[in-house]
Amino acid sequence: MDSIQSFKGYGKVDEVEQQAFQKKTRKRLIILIVSSIVLLTVIVAAVAGIIIHKRNTSSSSSSNSVPQPELTPAASLKAVCDVTQFPNSCFSAISSLPNANTTDPKLLFKLSLHVAIDEVSKLSSFISKLRDNEKIDPLLQKAIDVCGTVFEDALDQLNDSISSIGNSGAGRVLPSADISDVETWLSAVMTNQETCIDAVDELNSTASRGVLSELETATRNSTEFVSNSLAIVTRILGLLSRFDAPIQNRRLLGFEESEFPAWIGLAERRLLETNETASVDVVVAKDGSGQYKTIGEALKLVKKKSLKRLVVHVKEGTYVENIDLDKNSWNVMIIGDGKDKTIVSGSRNFKDGTPTFETATFAVKGKGFIAKDIGFHNTAGAEKHQAVALRSGSDQSVFYRCSFVGFQDTLYAHSNRQFYRDCDITGTIDFIFGNAAVVFQNCKIMPRQPMSNQFNTITAQGKKDPNQNTGIVIQKSTITTLDNDILTAPTYLGRPWKDFSTTIIMQTDIGSFLKPVGWISWVPNVDPVSTISYAEYQNSGPGADVSQRVKWAGYKPTLTDDEAVKFTVQTFIQGPEWLPDTTVEFESTL
Numbered sequence: 001m002d003s004i005q006s007f008k009g010y011g012k013v014d015e016v017e018q019q020a021f022q023k024k025t026r027k028r029l030i031i032l033i034v035s036s037i038v039l040l041t042v043i044v045a046a047v048a049g050i051i052i053h054k055r056n057t058s059s060s061s062s063s064n065s066v067p068q069p070e071l072t073p074a075a076s077l078k079a080v081c082d083v084t085q086f087p088n089s090c091f092s093a094i095s096s097l098p099n100a101n102t103t104d105p106k107l108l109f110k111l112s113l114h115v116a117i118d119e120v121s122k123l124s125s126f127i128s129k130l131r132d133n134e135k136i137d138p139l140l141q142k143a144i145d146v147c148g149t150v151f152e153d154a155l156d157q158l159n160d161s162i163s164s165i166g167n168s169g170a171g172r173v174l175p176s177a178d179i180s181d182v183e184t185w186l187s188a189v190m191t192n193q194e195t196c197i198d199a200v201d202e203l204n205s206t207a208s209r210g211v212l213s214e215l216e217t218a219t220r221n222s223t224e225f226v227s228n229s230l231a232i233v234t235r236i237l238g239l240l241s242r243f244d245a246p247i248q249n250r251r252l253l254g255f256e257e258s259e260f261p262a263w264i265g266l267a268e269r270r271l272l273e274t275n276e277t278a279s280v281d282v283v284v285a286k287d288g289s290g291q292y293k294t295i296g297e298a299l300k301l302v303k304k305k306s307l308k309r310l311v312v313h314v315k316e317g318t319y320v321e322n323i324d325l326d327k328n329s330w331n332v333m334i335i336g337d338g339k340d341k342t343i344v345s346g347s348r349n350f351k352d353g354t355p356t357f358e359t360a361t362f363a364v365k366g367k368g369f370i371a372k373d374i375g376f377h378n379t380a381g382a383e384k385h386q387a388v389a390l391r392s393g394s395d396q397s398v399f400y401r402c403s404f405v406g407f408q409d410t411l412y413a414h415s416n417r418q419f420y421r422d423c424d425i426t427g428t429i430d431f432i433f434g435n436a437a438v439v440f441q442n443c444k445i446m447p448r449q450p451m452s453n454q455f456n457t458i459t460a461q462g463k464k465d466p467n468q469n470t471g472i473v474i475q476k477s478t479i480t481t482l483d484n485d486i487l488t489a490p491t492y493l494g495r496p497w498k499d500f501s502t503t504i505i506m507q508t509d510i511g512s513f514l515k516p517v518g519w520i521s522w523v524p525n526v527d528p529v530s531t532i533s534y535a536e537y538q539n540s541g542p543g544a545d546v547s548q549r550v551k552w553a554g555y556k557p558t559l560t561d562d563e564a565v566k567f568t569v570q571t572f573i574q575g576p577e578w579l580p581d582t583t584v585e586f587e588s589t590l
Contacts, residue, residue, distance in 0.1 A: 459494030
């Protein structure tokens with residue numbers, strides 16, 4: 001069993017590595033501070049020059065405009081690459097391409113995507129080579145299978161990214177919605193690559209350490225290239241978009257008439273806001289009163305990448321089955337008879353030989369998934385360690401009036417944009433974790449008693465790159481104990497899982513059981529790196545007192561209103577753009 005002092009969850013960081021990263025980070029920060037003014041000047045000049053040139057050449061009075069200095073392709077590429085984490089690999093990889101003789105940042109971004117796609121494509125053959133090794137034990141083989149799955153997902157997300165900008169011509173500024181989509185998908189690409197590393201690393205065996213070293217070497221280039229693309233779209237194309245967009249055309253407010261984000265359509269809104277079942281396509285019932293007796297059978301009706309929503313009504317009962325909706329299963333909606341009446345239950349767990357990623361009772365990756373009035377349970381128990389009830393990598397997914405019940409790792413908000421409203425979430429260690437851009441609103445979050453020598457951490461956020469648009473936001477919710485549960489274990493709001501972890505608790509009622517320090521480090525007695533972003537804002541209840549909170553460099557005991565707005569549904573997950581289509585209630589602002 002794991003003691004409070006020794007428990008590390010996924011074994012991602014040791015003390016020596018943490019201290020080395022802190023030293024490296026301090027050095028990097030000094031360099032960034034010194035160079036930031038010069039770099040910003042170059043970028044703004046490049047961006048402004050391109051826009052001014054575009055506007056001047058399209059103006060009827062261009063003959064009277066002031067001539068602008070010419071930007072060379074090399075200077076443009078350097079300005080673009082200088083905003084990345086890996087400017088040298090960015091410049092060398094793109095400049096070697098035959099189409100690199102351009103000053104258009106959007107075209108340079110597309111070239112960066114081609115570089116990333118070429119590199120990620122190579123990973124499938126590397127995984128095939130690992131799979132062919134007969135000496136690899138079954139547990140390691142399962143972890144390598146996870147790698148194969150997530151690398152395939154990463155390649156699809158890269159192709160989606162390049163397709164989304166393929167129709168806009170040279171010189172045209174990308175709309176902010178398209179930029180947001182691409183930022184999300186590239187963030188997910190990085191998360192998927194990191195998931196492979198995690199799956200092998202968590203085995204912590206002699207054999208797995210050897211394979212881990214090979215994987216880290218094999219994925220180094222692809223990780224850098226995807227990071228470069230993400231930095232370019234976030235810090236260059238995003239800036240171009242803001243330069244080009246008139247203030248009055250920006251959507252700053254809205255959604256006052258609904259409690260759900262904007263990517264939810266009118267039909268789905270009706271299904272979420274009412275109890276009508278007339279629009280369902282198929283009924284599942286254990287007693288035989290529906291078309292199918294199992295959820296898995298009904299979901300075989302899902303058509304590949306269907307733009308038409310399939311609505312499945314699952315009647316009251318406990319359905320013991322493991323569901324995995326793949327990335328091609330788009331626009332599925334499941335409606336139960338109540339979060340405590342319709343239950344999907346499973347018991348896969350890490351202790352019995354399943355990678356954490358594969359333990360989920362219900363897993364979904366296809367975009368636009370919606371669940372309402374249904375419970376997702378993993379019954380493996382605390383002694384089985386990692387045991388996921390639900391894993392979502394579904395972009396623009398919504399969970400409304402659902403329950404998630406387990407112990408360690410109950411809810412895996414893996415990647416992409418997700419919204420949870422009026423949900424109950426129960427667990428022990430890291431029971432809300434992952435690297436999605438996710439908002440939990442008006443939810444009831446209930447830590448429960450773990451094993452006698454364990455502690456509770458509500459969140460474990462896994463942001464790895466500073467430009468990922470990811471993080472966990474808990475807003476206007478309640479953090480309380482499970483009914484009739486006597487909670488004596490040390491309980492914390494969360495712990496930073498990776499170098500840029502981001503978690504915000506705001507406008508939430510916190511119970512008295514919370515430790516006054518509020519948060520705990522991943523490595524005992526070692527402060528997390530300063531690059532994390534943890535904060536609280538306008539919380540209430542006996543556990544909300546921040547006077548004794550941790551003194552980490554990356555933690556803020558309170559945010560300003562302007563800072564807090566960045567983590568609302570409207571801003572953080574661009575809810576107004578997609579949640580209205582799902583018809584789930586949401587509050588877009590503070």
